[in-house]
Amino acid sequence: MREVTFAVTQMACTWDRAANIAxxxxxxxxxxxxxxxxxxLQELFETPYFCIDTDKAHFxxxxxxxxxxxxxxxxxxxxxxxxxxAVSFFEKAGDRFFNTLAMIDAxxxxxxxxxxxxxxxFPNYEEAFxxxxxxxxxxxxxxxFCRIGGAVCWDQWFPExxxxxxxxxxxxxxxxxxxxxxxxxxxxxxxxxWQQAMQGHAAxxxxxxxxxxxxxxxxGEGGSIAFYxxxxxxxxxxxxVAEAGEDDTEIATATFDLDAVAEMRRxxxxxxxxxxxxxxxxxxxxxxxxxxxxxxx
Amino acid sequence: MREVTFAVTQMACTWDRAANIAxxxxxxxxxxxxxxxxxxLQELFETPYFCIDTDKAHFxxxxxxxxxxxxxxxxxxxxxxxxxxAVSFFEKAGDRFFNTLAMIDAxxxxxxxxxxxxxxxFPNYEEAFxxxxxxxxxxxxxxxFCRIGGAVCWDQWFPExxxxxxxxxxxxxxxxxxxxxxxxxxxxxxxxxWQQAMQGHAAxxxxxxxxxxxxxxxxGEGGSIAFYxxxxxxxxxxxxVAEAGEDDTEIATATFDLDAVAEMRRxxxxxxxxxxxxxxxxxxxxxxxxxxxxxxx
Numbered sequence: 001m002r003e004v005t006f007a008v009t010q011m012a013c014t015w016d017r018a019a020n021i022a023x024x025x026x027x028x029x030x031x032x033x034x035x036x037x038x039x040x041l042q043e044l045f046e047t048p049y050f051c052i053d054t055d056k057a058h059f060x061x062x063x064x065x066x067x068x069x070x071x072x073x074x075x076x077x078x079x080x081x082x083x084x085x086a087v088s089f090f091e092k093a094g095d096r097f098f099n100t101l102a103m104i105d106a107x108x109x110x111x112x113x114x115x116x117x118x119x120x121x122f123p124n125y126e127e128a129f130x131x132x133x134x135x136x137x138x139x140x141x142x143x144x145f146c147r148i149g150g151a152v153c154w155d156q157w158f159p160e161x162x163x164x165x166x167x168x169x170x171x172x173x174x175x176x177x178x179x180x181x182x183x184x185x186x187x188x189x190x191x192x193x194w195q196q197a198m199q200g201h202a203a204x205x206x207x208x209x210x211x212x213x214x215x216x217x218x219x220g221e222g223g224s225i226a227f228y229x230x231x232x233x234x235x236x237x238x239x240x241v242a243e244a245g246e247d248d249t250e251i252a253t254a255t256f257d258l259d260a261v262a263e264m265r266r267x268x269x270x271x272x273x274x275x276x277x278x279x280x281x282x283x284x285x286x287x288x289x290x291x292x293x294x295x296x297x
Numbered sequence: 298m299r300e301v302t303f304a305v306t307q308m309a310c311t312w313d314r315a316a317n318i319a320x321x322x323x324x325x326x327x328x329x330x331x332x333x334x335x336x337x338l339q340e341l342f343e344t345p346y347f348c349i350d351t352d353k354a355h356f357x358x359x360x361x362x363x364x365x366x367x368x369x370x371x372x373x374x375x376x377x378x379x380x381x382x383a384v385s386f387f388e389k390a391g392d393r394f395f396n397t398l399a400m401i402d403a404x405x406x407x408x409x410x411x412x413x414x415x416x417x418x419f420p421n422y423e424e425a426f427x428x429x430x431x432x433x434x435x436x437x438x439x440x441x442f443c444r445i446g447g448a449v450c451w452d453q454w455f456p457e458x459x460x461x462x463x464x465x466x467x468x469x470x471x472x473x474x475x476x477x478x479x480x481x482x483x484x485x486x487x488x489x490x491w492q493q494a495m496q497g498h499a500a501x502x503x504x505x506x507x508x509x510x511x512x513x514x515x516x517g518e519g520g521s522i523a524f525y526x527x528x529x530x531x532x533x534x535x536x537x538v539a540e541a542g543e544d545d546t547e548i549a550t551a552t553f554d555l556d557a558v559a560e561m562r563r564x565x566x567x568x569x570x571x572x573x574x575x576x577x578x579x580x581x582x583x584x585x586x587x588x589x590x591x592x593x594x
Contacts, residue, residue, distance in 0.1 A: 118570050120570060121566075121570070154570065157567050158501070158567070158572075159459075159460055164576070164578045167583055168578070169584065193534035193535060196500040197497060198497075199496070199497060200498060200501055200535065201501075204456045238490060239493070262586075266588070269417065270454050270455070271583035273415050273416065274455065275414045275457075276579075278434050284464065285573055286464055289466070290562065
């Protein structure tokens, strides 16, 4: 029996960086008060989601990993509260820039970093303008309470990432996220699709999934995003067992006996009946018919 | 605009092979009357699900691909009704035996065969006793109406299979199935888990998924399976848009504009932002902690 409680969180962000960090710290305090052992904060919470525009001025938000104000504020909190905190930030690494996830262990130690592998680049999500493709590969962090596969937002659409994190020992997959309803796509609502893809990763890998999304409406030059919250936790069958609403600052928690989950995952037999001899095509580039043209309407 | 209507079907089976085939034909007739262009029949419908036991006598049900009574009965029906029919059968190929899917094109032509890749081997699902691992690789059939990725039952748990079929051009993934509530696992109900995994494949690949399951209770020497139906069709977001009940002979249909689905899949950008350079681990065997021991309770 190894019970671990996960918290997903969500909040709106402004251009007051110190206030955003203070709000994130407040969410961590409140999550810990609810019994959370692991707290997932949303993607890039130190600022508004600046990737809505392409503007060189936003590179000023990037910091080296050892000089990030959110990490500096949250490490002592992880020590004080004995919680693991997953922190997404804009990393400057020499001349390169990454959308990075830091994992602070309970106790305050920085366990390491994952750099977002899959970078979206469409209107309102202009991440390729800012971020290099991550060079860490898919990463599992061995925290005090469990082994956490840490990925970021767009990574959540890729079953390859989820599977590799599981093969590397992840018991839970976490996804700090920034996604919403897009003024450029009226009538199209990705929320259920977004959840369904990750619920599928949970079901197909028999791992816990925890995703924290942003709330609030943010305006860019070319349109707006109404971030729809819906931060959720899915069990190893893909069922949503905790979910936040669409609009408010919120915390949702769920508790699992990870030993029981591991035993069920092992016994279900998926991993022993894989056919690795015929999976080679997964490393091949998709055919042109599946590839978008950036210039398409 | 390219509208295609899919039908999933379900029925109970007995040891009267001719009656099972006649019932399957009846389902095809009725599905066509509902406008279906593609009909998916459940797994191994010519007999009860004999893999519930390990009994050499059941090898007598296997037939060569060119002498299977279900295929012989259904080919003329595909011609008469102008429907595609996916037919699961127990194939004898020389000294080898496979759990095979045949795709009959509208018009009655046999397009080819897929041999089930992932073979389960646990109590009540003793398929490794009967079937060799498939040697065809994941297969896409270019039918009159659409490109169909054809897989079988246990394959449905593997995101690798779904992804590879999509990369090979599948617009819909079909899964003839035999799964139910197991007397050896009281209190455990896999139905939602089973659907969730496939809904995830739909969402992560933005393809249609259509699964046909068996109904009825079948008794083996070591236990029983209460096949729970729930045959369903999911759209490219993973939402179930048609679903049958748990107990009865039933047909569920759904219609999609596959051109619109393809355009949405292309524009969503998943395939152009894949990171094939870091997917190599997918072809590696899982670590021991994820592997079951056949002898485990």
